[in-house]
Amino acid sequence: MESPATENNHAETDEAHGDRRSRRSSERPGYGQLLRTEGAWSFLLPGFLARQPYAMLTISIVLLVEHTTGSFGLAGAVSATAGISMALIAPQSGRLADRFGQGTVLVPQVFLHILTVGALIGAALLDAPLWALFVAAVPAGATAPQISPMVRARWAARLQGTPLMNTAAAFESVTDEFTFVVGPVLATALCTGVHPAAGLAAEAGVSLVGGLVFAAQRRTQPPVARAAAGAGKCGADEAAQGRADRPASALAVPGARVLIAALLGIGMVFGGMQVSLTAFTESIGRPGINGVLYGVFAGGNMLAAVAVGAIRWKRGPQTRLLTAYPALVAAAALMALAAQLGPWAMLLGALGMLTGLCVAPCMITCFTLIESLVPAGARTEALTWLTGAVALGQATGSTVAGQLADHSGAGTGFLTPLAGTGLALLVLLTFRKALHPQHGGLVAARGLGHRTAVPVD
Numbered sequence: 001m002e003s004p005a006t007e008n009n010h011a012e013t014d015e016a017h018g019d020r021r022s023r024r025s026s027e028r029p030g031y032g033q034l035l036r037t038e039g040a041w042s043f044l045l046p047g048f049l050a051r052q053p054y055a056m057l058t059i060s061i062v063l064l065v066e067h068t069t070g071s072f073g074l075a076g077a078v079s080a081t082a083g084i085s086m087a088l089i090a091p092q093s094g095r096l097a098d099r100f101g102q103g104t105v106l107v108p109q110v111f112l113h114i115l116t117v118g119a120l121i122g123a124a125l126l127d128a129p130l131w132a133l134f135v136a137a138v139p140a141g142a143t144a145p146q147i148s149p150m151v152r153a154r155w156a157a158r159l160q161g162t163p164l165m166n167t168a169a170a171f172e173s174v175t176d177e178f179t180f181v182v183g184p185v186l187a188t189a190l191c192t193g194v195h196p197a198a199g200l201a202a203e204a205g206v207s208l209v210g211g212l213v214f215a216a217q218r219r220t221q222p223p224v225a226r227a228a229a230g231a232g233k234c235g236a237d238e239a240a241q242g243r244a245d246r247p248a249s250a251l252a253v254p255g256a257r258v259l260i261a262a263l264l265g266i267g268m269v270f271g272g273m274q275v276s277l278t279a280f281t282e283s284i285g286r287p288g289i290n291g292v293l294y295g296v297f298a299g300g301n302m303l304a305a306v307a308v309g310a311i312r313w314k315r316g317p318q319t320r321l322l323t324a325y326p327a328l329v330a331a332a333a334l335m336a337l338a339a340q341l342g343p344w345a346m347l348l349g350a351l352g353m354l355t356g357l358c359v360a361p362c363m364i365t366c367f368t369l370i371e372s373l374v375p376a377g378a379r380t381e382a383l384t385w386l387t388g389a390v391a392l393g394q395a396t397g398s399t400v401a402g403q404l405a406d407h408s409g410a411g412t413g414f415l416t417p418l419a420g421t422g423l424a425l426l427v428l429l430t431f432r433k434a435l436h437p438q439h440g441g442l443v444a445a446r447g448l449g450h451r452t453a454v455p456v457d
Helices: 004-027 031-035 040-069 072-100 102-125 130-142 147-159 164-193 198-215 228-234 236-245 254-283 287-310 317-341 345-373 376-408 410-430 442-446
Strands: none
Touching (some): 031 040, 031 164, 040 102, 040 164, 072 130, 072 376, 147 198, 164 198, 254 287, 254 317, 254 410, 287 345, 345 376, 376 410
């Protein structure tokens, strides 16, 4: 048995080690240090595999339904139904994951997703009525596993309050962007080279394998938010803590609602760009360069994300967001103007890269901010709302841009990213005080004292 003096020495040593770790975190926040985080690789690798289906689902639905119905319009509508269902229902799975644990929710969700995707494949191949395709698309989208928010929640649980949070947000943005490059290409190759249903079948198979492997990594999942049901055992303080860690919903935080609006605008950039570039390249008789132009846009996004994560920022995320978002609106305005002036593919490509360079800082800062606004017990739900907002904005943007391109010319579709980001910027400026925890978080709203005060700009 150790003496009190020995125990004190051990405590002082541990404290000294903790101080050195804290100093290292603040001095050299970078990708190398991030990837050396204990346990990171155990969820990064299966998480990368398990998130691929997220980018494969909608394009696989388009290719299968177009093959069976002969209509791109119907195929797009069925795909949009799945995307909207995913955006609106998925946050509830995030809320359940906060309450019961990621693995507990993810395992049954994966099996439900396989069943619903199988039903959609069967309905399409058996020439079911059109209404049946729409009905089948709803649960197929609603049960899609939300791996990206779960990975982000694991980073937040391990890095909360350190400068590496911004690096982790940037790393995840790069990974998501890479996923949306690889996933659609794989799905298209399978649907066109193997069988029209092969894309959806592969999506279901990867969801099963990746989802189960990721769910098995329970050691790194965030702690479950406990309800205050055991108040008699824990006491009043612990009961209050339980209620604080599990709020009614992440949407109860005003700042979270503002960030959702910001990411809706960014989603409209993604959706508007995809459809508008397709319409533009077809209108000038060069459809083959569509992938190149969108790749330039995505490449700009990835480059900016890498840079944002490598910089040690001196300004707070609130200031960075209110600086980066007007730049995004300006870039979208330049692209919309150029599209009206003439069919200049090189100019649109250059402005597409500029727009991509402006997207990443906004997205990363939104995901960084949510960590300081929402209690840990609602973090996965909050992150799912943010990714769902991007998906919903993407579905809305593609629909609006398609209508504009059909009725008013190919160039008018580029007005969609400008409209989406312009409205989002108006929301950001009007409710900018909600982006500070003292004003827009549950700290002020409920008078909780369990959060550490953070400096604000």
